[in-house]
Amino acid sequence: MARESDHIVAETAARIFADLADPQTVNRAKDGTWRTPLWRALAEAGLALAWVPESLGGAGASMADGFEIVRTAGRYAVPVPLAETLAAGWLLTQAGIEAPAGAMSVAPASPEDRIGVGPDGTLNGRARRVPFAQEAGHFAVLAEGAQPLIALVHAGQCRLDEGRNLAGEPADAVSFDQVKPLKSAPAPARVDTTALMLMGSVIRAMQTAGALETVLSLSVAYANERVAFERPIGKFQAVQQNLARLAGETAAALAVAASAADTIAEAQAFDEAVRLESASAKIRCAEAATEGAAIAHQVFGAIGFTREHVLHRFTLRMLAWRDDFGNESWWAAELGRHIARRGADDFWPLVASR
Amino acid sequence: MMLRFDPIRLPPECETLRREVRAFLAEEIAAGTFDPHRPGHGDSHNREFSRRVGARGWIGMTWPKRYGGHERSHLERYVVTEEFRVANAPVRLHFVADRQSGPILLKYAPEHIKLDILPRICRGELCFVIGMSEPGSGSDLFAAKTKATKVDGGWRINGTKTWTSNAHIADYMLGLFRTSPPTKENRRHGLTQFLVDMKSPGITVNPIIQMTGQHDFNEVVFEDVFVPDDHVLGEVDGAWKQATSELAYERSGPERFLETFYVLVELIRALGTDPDRRSAEGLGRLVAQLHTLRRMSVSVAGMLQAGKEPVVEGSIVKDLGTLWEQKLPHRVREIAAFLAPEAANRTSLEEQLAFAITVAPKLTIQGGTTEILRGIIARGLGLR
Numbered sequence: 083m084a085r086e087s088d089h090i091v092a093e094t095a096a097r098i099f100a101d102l103a104d105p106q107t108v109n110r111a112k113d114g115t116w117r118t119p120l121w122r123a124l125a126e127a128g129l130a131l132a133w134v135p136e137s138l139g140g141a142g143a144s145m146a147d148g149f150e151i152v153r154t155a156g157r158y159a160v161p162v163p164l165a166e167t168l169a170a171g172w173l174l175t176q177a178g179i180e181a182p183a184g185a186m187s188v189a190p191a192s193p194e195d196r197i198g199v200g201p202d203g204t205l206n207g208r209a210r211r212v213p214f215a216q217e218a219g220h221f222a223v224l225a226e227g228a229q230p231l232i233a234l235v236h237a238g239q240c241r242l243d244e245g246r247n248l249a250g251e252p253a254d255a256v257s258f259d260q261v262k263p264l265k266s267a268p269a270p271a272r273v274d275t276t277a278l279m280l281m282g283s284v285i286r287a288m289q290t291a292g293a294l295e296t297v298l299s300l301s302v303a304y305a306n307e308r309v310a311f312e313r314p315i316g317k318f319q320a321v322q323q324n325l326a327r328l329a330g331e332t333a334a335a336l337a338v339a340a341s342a343a344d345t346i347a348e349a350q351a352f353d354e355a356v357r358l359e360s361a362s363a364k365i366r367c368a369e370a371a372t373e374g375a376a377i378a379h380q381v382f383g384a385i386g387f388t389r390e391h392v393l394h395r396f397t398l399r400m401l402a403w404r405d406d407f408g409n410e411s412w413w414a415a416e417l418g419r420h421i422a423r424r425g426a427d428d429f430w431p432l433v434a435s436r
Numbered sequence: 437m438m439l440r441f442d443p444i445r446l447p448p449e450c451e452t453l454r455r456e457v458r459a460f461l462a463e464e465i466a467a468g469t470f471d472p473h474r475p476g477h478g479d480s481h482n483r484e485f486s487r488r489v490g491a492r493g494w495i496g497m498t499w500p501k502r503y504g505g506h507e508r509s510h511l512e513r514y515v516v517t518e519e520f521r522v523a524n525a526p527v528r529l530h531f532v533a534d535r536q537s538g539p540i541l542l543k544y545a546p547e548h549i550k551l552d553i554l555p556r557i558c559r560g561e562l563c564f565v566i567g568m569s570e571p572g573s574g575s576d577l578f579a580a581k582t583k584a585t586k587v588d589g590g591w592r593i594n595g596t597k598t599w600t601s602n603a604h605i606a607d608y609m610l611g612l613f614r615t616s617p618p619t620k621e622n623r624r625h626g627l628t629q630f631l632v633d634m635k636s637p638g639i640t641v642n643p644i645i646q647m648t649g650q651h652d653f654n655e656v657v658f659e660d661v662f663v664p665d666d667h668v669l670g671e672v673d674g675a676w677k678q679a680t681s682e683l684a685y686e687r688s689g690p691e692r693f694l695e696t697f698y699v700l701v702e703l704i705r706a707l708g709t710d711p712d713r714r715s716a717e718g719l720g721r722l723v724a725q726l727h728t729l730r731r732m733s734v735s736v737a738g739m740l741q742a743g744k745e746p747v748v749e750g751s752i753v754k755d756l757g758t759l760w761e762q763k764l765p766h767r768v769r770e771i772a773a774f775l776a777p778e779a780a781n782r783t784s785l786e787e788q789l790a791f792a793i794t795v796a797p798k799l800t801i802q803g804g805t806t807e808i809l810r811g812i813i814a815r816g817l818g819l820r
Contacts, residue, residue, distance in 0.1 A: 295439070302817050316819040319811075326755070326810035329439065329817055333752045337441035337735055338728040344443035358727060365724035414720030415713050421723055422716060426705035430522050430697075433727060434454065 156292025282407030490560025504555030567611030693757030
């Protein structure tokens with residue numbers, strides 16, 4: 083449930099984004115000089131380590147607050163590793179490891195990747211598509227083995243194969259070759275690779291919902307301004323029908339992402355409810371991104387297809403987010419198998435339990 | 437506008453109620469009242485069943501006790517509605533009265549009418565129909581021509597309503613009739629909402645058989661039908677002012693995405709416990725979409741409970757929900773295409789699919805077409 087405090091934290095985040103990461107300004111910027119003041123403001127406001135308790139160096143905000151920060155970041159298409167640092171802080175906290183200052187990311191970031199922990203406590207393996215890895219000072223790593231570990235790793239210890247996602251943001255392959263963590267501690271039983279993927283998926287779902295909110299309002303505003311055939315294009319029924327569909331996709335994303343975030347916030351473990359809610363959020367938000375991006379570009383026509391226009395900052399990001407922490411097809415197959423195993427007669431009771 | 441769908445959870449009393457409803461339905465199924473696995477077979481209405489539902493207190497749940505209601509929450513009503521829908525229970529007789537006619541009467545009927553009729557609805561005794569569409573006007577309901585002419589002590593109605601579901605079993609109609617011509621400034625002016633006793637002399641109900649072979653639609657002809665003055669609901673000529681707030685009730689409920697749900701359950705049965713990856717992926721997407729719709733719909737129920745009028749949110753739920761339930765049997769058919777010929781329930785899946793696919797076209801027409809809903813959403817977005 084939304085509480086008053088959600089609004090305060092989200093409003094702080096929104097104010098910082100509006101002042102220091104306005105999408106229009108960032109889009110026009112010739113260089114990255116906006117980056118440093120933005121990151122400093124986020125760190126000073128405690129937003130980057132919102133999910134880390136004060137005792138471990140963070141701001142000690144609630145899970146709900148953190149998810150609201152993430153949705154707000156989506157609304158501004160914030161191009162720094164804020165969501166990734168939040169996720170990394172959360173993971174470290176699960177093992178009681180103090181969070182360092184600065185940008186972080188998490189590994190693995192794909193459900194088919196595994197980082198292993200050897201008998202000597204060193205880490206081995208390769209994590210693909212790690213978001214913002216090349217900008218991160220540290221990685222929070224979930225490593226599997228006889229005793230699964232959560233580890234804090236200095237980024238310089240790993241080999242990076244640089245890559246980019248659809249939006250041009252870093253998405254790098256990170257190789258761990260006998261990497262000795264700065265700190266590590268046993269992962270609690272409830273936090274395994276799947277749990278990390280579920281958490282990452284809900285973060286991406288919230289970002290997508292936020293991005294869709296902005297895409298919808300930009301599209302409606304443009305349809306009311308742009309004149310063709312002597313009237314604003316928003317007066318044409320064909321355009322209205324498309325925008326109503328976009329509103330529907332936005333609503334679906336908002337509803338399912340908020341529901342999953344609320345479920346994680348209230349849950350004691352990554353149980354069946356969290357799995358249903360989070361996998362559904364990733365699947366449905368990815369579908370909404372696909373539909374929503376197509377509709378928005380259709381409304382904007384050629385101008386929305388230019389580098390100069392901000393639309394791509396939102397559409398390309400939400401399309402890229404589909405691929406992080408398990409894409410919608412992967413999660414759908416997982417969810418489908420799970421439902422099949424439970425059997426037909428248990429299906430409705432599960433749906434109705436949420 | 438800001439779209440908002442808060443993650444509403446059903447409170448504990450809802451889960452107690454859900455257990456009671458499931459136990460009741462299990463008893464009815466065991467007694468042979470209806471077959472949950474054969475939608476489209478047997479009657480979709482059952483007077484005795486509706487009375488038993490009424491006796492349990494599950495009709496008019498949110499209404500004041502003074503009128504036979506139970507003063508329970510919209511969320512509790514939500515649970516009852518979805519459990520009945522998922523079981524394919526024969527609720528046709530009382531459902532329209534419970535969902536929309538009762539709330540309109542509560543708001544606009546004179547006290548003595550409320551005291552007379554509402555308790556009978558709650559007991560499951562009365563079937564209501566909606567008299568809106570006419571041969572010359574459907575979605576454009578303000579083009580209605582069926583006339584109510586003022587006479588001593590009441591009104592005389594002449595004209596024809598059509599596509600009137602359940603008119604052949606109905607006790608009352610809530611109808612929209614023309615009491616004045618539209619004005620230049622407001623084409624919606626001049627229609628009035630009336631309560632009509634379907635046993636009134638001068639009413640003829642002619643069946644219209646649907647493409648499924650079922651009889652649900654009717655044509656209702658009015659020839660000098662007298663309706664007393666106290667059966668006028670709300671303002672004469674001003675029905676247009678009354679139409680909007682009920683829409684969220686009508687449009688956002690679980691019945692707006694669960695109408696073909698049974699084919700999904702049957703698909704899971706047919707796939708067995710270890711489906712191939714393609715089938716699992718197809719199933720998983722449908723589950724995610726269904727879960728999303730339900731979370732949206734429950735959220736709107738929460739807004740109704742909080743006294744809000746979520747007209748746009750309700751329209752979004754119906755737009756997405758009806759398209760989903762319409763497409764569902766076709767998606768299930770595609771996923772089931774490579775099923776082993778010997779899958780245990782293949783025949784019943786095929787039977788259910790045949791019925792669901794035939795029913796599907798109406799789902800995006802009844803109770804406000806896709807196009808009308810999107811017009812409402814577009815207005816909410818500030819486009820018209």
